[in-house]
Amino acid sequence: APIVVHVGRTTKVTVSLGYDVSSDVITSQIRKDKDPTSTLIATWNVEFLTDGVDGELVLTLDNSESTGITPSIGYMDLKRVSGGEPYSIFDQPLQVVFRKVVTT
Numbered sequence: 001a002p003i004v005v006h007v008g009r010t011t012k013v014t015v016s017l018g019y020d021v022s023s024d025v026i027t028s029q030i031r032k033d034k035d036p037t038s039t040l041i042a043t044w045n046v047e048f049l050t051d052g053v054d055g056e057l058v059l060t061l062d063n064s065e066s067t068g069i070t071p072s073i074g075y076m077d078l079k080r081v082s083g084g085e086p087y088s089i090f091d092q093p094l095q096v097v098f099r100k101v102v103t104t
Helices: none
Strands: 003-006 011-016 025-027 029-031 040-043 045-048 056-061 073-076 079-082 085-088 094-099
Touching: 003 011
Parallel strands: 003 094
Antiparallel strands: 011 056, 025 079, 029 040, 029 073, 045 056, 073 094, 079 085
């Protein structure tokens, strides 16, 4: 299922990796296409839910960043840097759906 971001609202997504990432750096971007050179739509703020030993992460996209999003679809992945080496976390990019809201 795609990740849903409500435009103009803060979105939080919990990710459970199931392994220790406490000494790693995790980053994530949402881009227009499944290509690292395509237009950057937004960047997730990635934090450990606790201390990273449990592999639990929280991705946050603040409402101030999501307010200006105009595409309806994008793609994201997670990059893990461990010991200076970059690793993929997912086999393929995940689809992100941007939905407009009604209540102001």
